[in-house]
Amino acid sequence: MISLQKIKDILNDSRSESLEELAQEAARITRQYFGRAIVLYAPVYLSNFCSSHCTYCGFHSHNKIQRIKLTPEQYRKEMQVIYKQGIRNLLMLTGESYQHTPMEYLKEAARIASEYFQGISLEVHPMRIQEYKELFFAGVDGITIYQETYDRTRYAQVHLSGHKKDYDFRRKTSVRAAEGGMRQISLGILLGLSNIAEDLLELYTHLREMEKNYPGVEYSVSFPRLRTIKTQEFAHCDVDDIALTKIIALTRVLFPRVGINLSTRETPELRDHLLEIAVTRMSAGSNTSVGGYALLSEQEQDPQFDIKDERSVAEIIALLKSKDFDPVFTDWRRIENTA
Numbered sequence: 001m002i003s004l005q006k007i008k009d010i011l012n013d014s015r016s017e018s019l020e021e022l023a024q025e026a027a028r029i030t031r032q033y034f035g036r037a038i039v040l041y042a043p044v045y046l047s048n049f050c051s052s053h054c055t056y057c058g059f060h061s062h063n064k065i066q067r068i069k070l071t072p073e074q075y076r077k078e079m080q081v082i083y084k085q086g087i088r089n090l091l092m093l094t095g096e097s098y099q100h101t102p103m104e105y106l107k108e109a110a111r112i113a114s115e116y117f118q119g120i121s122l123e124v125h126p127m128r129i130q131e132y133k134e135l136f137f138a139g140v141d142g143i144t145i146y147q148e149t150y151d152r153t154r155y156a157q158v159h160l161s162g163h164k165k166d167y168d169f170r171r172k173t174s175v176r177a178a179e180g181g182m183r184q185i186s187l188g189i190l191l192g193l194s195n196i197a198e199d200l201l202e203l204y205t206h207l208r209e210m211e212k213n214y215p216g217v218e219y220s221v222s223f224p225r226l227r228t229i230k231t232q233e234f235a236h237c238d239v240d241d242i243a244l245t246k247i248i249a250l251t252r253v254l255f256p257r258v259g260i261n262l263s264t265r266e267t268p269e270l271r272d273h274l275l276e277i278a279v280t281r282m283s284a285g286s287n288t289s290v291g292g293y294a295l296l297s298e299q300e301q302d303p304q305f306d307i308k309d310e311r312s313v314a315e316i317i318a319l320l321k322s323k324d325f326d327p328v329f330t331d332w333r334r335i336e337n338t339a
């Protein structure tokens, strides 16, 4: 495993030739293991009710935003819009509220999503093994769970109340999801929240543990950057484009087979650039508000984060093809499992 000092040296190295070398090595490995295939997905927000208070997030329980939880008829409409754009991998998100988005609600959403999508992932509150098993049989095959920061002190400072305060329960979510049969697990850190080198090392340790103990699972990582929100109550460090590029390239070099996701919170220019280096999964045509695809006007929406890449799915497909990438919509198909 890489040392903390080595990660710091890479992040602090300002020589452009070092970055170029790292990026080229990452690109070579990416092409070796993933070819020129880029998997496309889109998020759908089902609810923004949240019982946790994370100081960096606009959905936190103390924030006075309009709270919405979609009915099955409403999220079906949202899903239909996404489906019509050509997307077949769906990421369903909620705030973290066991009360407002309980298992039955999520299972119903999974069943309806299965009518349209081949790949269905969830980014919701952490659960127990039995619940993951039930979700798997309802149609969910992937889980996204970010630790945000692995620094326990910082974690306690920014997670003030609610279930998310429980660091250890969250840290072990990936194990429970794997035990529950999930096929894909996505991990991540929120860059800017804490010391980046230390968080990266812990994320790498977490990934190695999972690869060793659950080798049959397909892993991916994400590196969202902290953005200022109106209610933000603390200082954070900015992570510039060069630092993000180094983090993504280094991750590729250390983890050749791990998927790297990049959301529309990054600019089109940076997304296009990172595609050439290491990114293998991209969201496209995204909306990050509950009801944002089909139900609410732009003025009525309260997005979880602002979108920087507003290109449509069709534009992303055209871009990928122009760069000789293969946009991939379906790389897996569920078969009926009655066991």
Ligand code: SF4
Pocket: 050, 051, 052, 053, 054, 057, 058, 059, 060, 061, 094, 095, 096, 164
């Ligand atoms: S990060 Fe998640 S748990 Fe925290 S406030 Fe936002 S939606 Fe809720």
